[in-house]
Amino acid sequence: MIRNPILPGFNPDPSICRVGDDYYIATSTFEWFPGVQIHHSRDLANWTLVARPLVRASQLDMRGDPDSCGVWAPCLTHDGARFHLLYTDVKRYGRTTMGGASGASLRDFHNYLVTCDTIDGEWSDPIHLNSSGFDPSMFHDEDGRKWVVNQLWDHRPGRNRFAGIVLQEYDPAAEKLVGTRTNIFPGTALGLTEAPHLYRRGEFYYLLTAEGGTGWNHAVTMARSREITGPYELHPDTYILSSRTRPDAVLARAGHADLVHTADGEPWLAYLCGRPLPGRGRCVLGRETAIQPMRWAEDGWLYTRDGRGLPELEVPALSNTPSPRRQTEERHDFDSATLPIDLQWLRTPEPDRIFSLTARPGHLRLFGRETIGSVFTQALVARRLQAFCTSTSCVLDFEPQDFQQAAGLVVYYNSTKFHYLHVSHDEDVGRHLRVMTALPDAPQGDAFTAPIPLPAGPVELRCEVDYERLRFGWRTAGSEAWHWLPELFDASILSDEASAPGLPNFTGAFIGMACQDMGGTGAPADFDWFAYRERAFVVDPAIS
Missing domain, CATH: 2.60.120.200 (Jelly Rolls)
Incomplete structure (x- = not known):
């Protein structure tokens, strides 16, 4: 059995990808240096920390970044030739240094891309993509085109600051975003729409987002469209995974997810969660990473195995080559x-x-x-x-x-x-x-x-x-x-x-x-x- 969380302790915002028989998960490090943690596994159960790619001042300098800023929500993908890692360096969260509320809506989010041929090699210097919001993610389409999605931040009064998910094409030759920026998903009534990931399956593009904030109302939302630019229709259940309706859940705060398929085509969802102290409701171990198998139904939508949309504490393991167990x-x-x-x-x-x-x-x-x-x-x-x-x-x-x-x-x-x-x-x-x-x-x-x-x-x-x-x-x-x-x-x-x-x-x-x-x-x-x-x-x- 796989017992969740698979990455215990502070390991939030998982981004998962498979390259052959190898699985990799990248997680946020915020103000801790070096930036981004990457774990490796061959069985989805046992994970080993193998790399922290942002090691040079040219890639990351967080001096002056406020608490809980710095590196947010990395996205790790592989296009068949090399790894691509996107990340946000948050420089301002909207509070003055003395704790006042001056300019509380103003935030600085800088989104970057680095690449490497191997997971533990020397990663490139960063390419600045944009600063329009946070949680950037790259999608490699079947026709060879590359697209970046990220949360859009709107600081204007009276506006929804979580202003939706924007899409723009990335030109690897020019090393920049090109074309028109399109807002493809405004989010649902739960709000606080962030953490976008795009996938393609059959005739549909699928969009995963996190909503409800990263606390007790956190949830994973799914939508799909026949065109990458939309319009996107919502999943019949809207939210495919959440523990927000279960205050007694051992794995609380479930959300911010990424999807991977095994070599046999089985879908698995990696997501963040928190384990509250018994009787205290505080998650001293921070936001952790869990994983569980999902299923594609006949209607073409993704569901948990039992259809209830809840995180699972234990799930059946893959029968694959075991990875080394984590040292305690x-x-x-x-x-x-x-x-x-x-x-x-x-x-x-x-x-x-x-x-x-x-x-x-x-x-x-x-x-x-x-x-x-x-x-x-x-x-x-x-x-x-x-x-x-x-x-x-x-x-x-x-x-x-x-x-x-x-x-x-x-x-x-x-x-x-x-x-x-x-x-x-x-x-x-x-x-x-x-x-x-x-x-x-x-x-x-x-x-x-x-x-x-x-x-x-x-x-x-x-x-x-x-x-x-x-x-x-x-x-x-x-x-x-x-x-x-x-x-x-x-x-x-x-x-x-x-x-x-x-x-x-x-x-x-x-x-x-x-x-x-x-x-x-x-x-x-x-x-x-x-x-x-x-x-x-x-x-x-x-x-x-």
């Missing part, structure tokens, strides 16, 4: 000159300014840069939380000289939501350990625990997450006993649903290592190793 326990000793693929950093295309794997062999050295939560250059290297119950630890060697220098272990959603166990120094306590918490939905924006004096030398830091419960511990390197902070922290704030009104929240929880030097001297912090493990629920981490 990892330890990085930083003995290589390259960063392990499960780790990412924020925004900057200049990683040498924030970390080094060679300055102190066998260690990840972070150079203290801007404040934690900075949208420009901050030294934070982290991985996704991919399970409700996890254990994470690291060893930190760091001798701060003043209160403006800090380093430690952070559980991070964005600049307004994190718990940060860090080592710092002040004139009253000396070298000490404490937690800084950024609270997204409280009158006070941040909170600090009391400082705990620390002896000199390396310190081991530990974080235990069990659903909405989060605890921190520490011990001097080499000692046996753990010291647990008395506070119980709320992990549920690390979710889309915990937010101040009007701000974008589209990512998920990460855990990793960070270092700041607000004095501007770049004080380094060295991490000897970093370990992550998914596990069963425990009542008290002190006895696990």
